[in-house]
Amino acid sequence: MINRININVPFSEKDEAKKRGAKWDAKNKTWYIIEGTNLNNFDRWIQHFPTIRAKGYSLAETEMSCWKCKKQTLVYAIFLEEYEYCSTEELWYWEKVDIPSFVSYVDHLDYMAAAHIKSISKNSYYLDYSKHMNTKYYLNHCSNCNMKQGDFSVHEDNPGKGFCISNIEQLKKIKFYKYYESIELIGETSINSVLIDFF
Ligand SMILES: [Zn+2]
Structure with a gap:
């Protein structure tokens, strides 16, 4: 599995998230970022870190x-x-x-x-x-x-x-x-x- 974190992006902010490097998982209907991504760019959308x-x-x-x-x-x-x-x-x-x-x-x-x-x-x-x-x-x-x-x-x-x-x-x-x-x-x-x- 790729190391990734799901993020919670409101529909109105999806273009901004995409511009910063977030990816869309159509099956699970969630935006996510992968290992190595600078988390600071995604602060406002990270709600939970899965354990x-x-x-x-x-x-x-x-x-x-x-x-x-x-x-x-x-x-x-x-x-x-x-x-x-x-x-x-x-x-x-x-x-x-x-x-x-x-x-x-x-x-x-x-x-x-x-x-x-x-x-x-x-x-x-x-x-x-x-x-x-x-x-x-x-x-x-x-x-x-x-x-x-x-x-x-x-x-x-x-x-x-x-x-x-x-x-x-x-x-x-x-x-x-x-x-x-x-x-x-x-x-x-x-x-x-x-x-x-x-x-
Ligand atoms: Zn009962």
């Missing part, structure tokens, strides 16, 4: 009971078999990570992935404000009562439930929608031995 990218991904779907109404609801997460990680201190360096992981606390997703997720989740997994985190990130919402299902509960605090994987049977119940296209996002990965053994 994770992968050549393919899955959207994972599983059932969990809502903490509020106690009824069963579907919850979603992005799953990566392998990915590359970039720290904001070393912007153009991407480290390859061979560890399968669900991604939690996603607060930025590229256009195509966001569109797939919206459709598969029937718009129940979307950017919303979390009081607990005091920021917006992609949150699951109960299909019965629409209550937010925070990632602490879906990914961390309930062993054997949701994406807090504690055994292989739990993993086998998860449905994976696989996409053979690249993804860029900002979120958190983790290390889980059940996942490592299975994939």
Whole structure:
């Protein structure tokens, strides 16, 4: 993959961005700049530095009971078999990570992935404000009562439930929608031995 950063250019500023060297990615409907570009020329359009990218991904779907109404609801997460990680201190360096992981606390997703997720989740997994985190990130919402299902509960605090994987049977119940296209996002990965053994 080419080292690149997606930038957020309003339609009215596209000629200016192009003049400065930005390129257009028609498939993902985004402007971007490639490694070696002087970032200072693009300050006003750089909103997010992606920290994770992968050549393919899955959207994972599983059932969990809502903490509020106690009824069963579907919850979603992005799953990566392998990915590359970039720290904001070393912007153009991407480290390859061979560890399968669900991604939690996603607060930025590229256009195509966001569109797939919206459709598969029937718009129940979307950017919303979390009081607990005091920021917006992609949150699951109960299909019965629409209550937010925070990632602490879906990914961390309930062993054997949701994406807090504690055994292989739990993993086998998860449905994976696989996409053979690249993804860029900002979120958190983790290390889980059940996942490592299975994939
Ligand atoms: Zn509910």
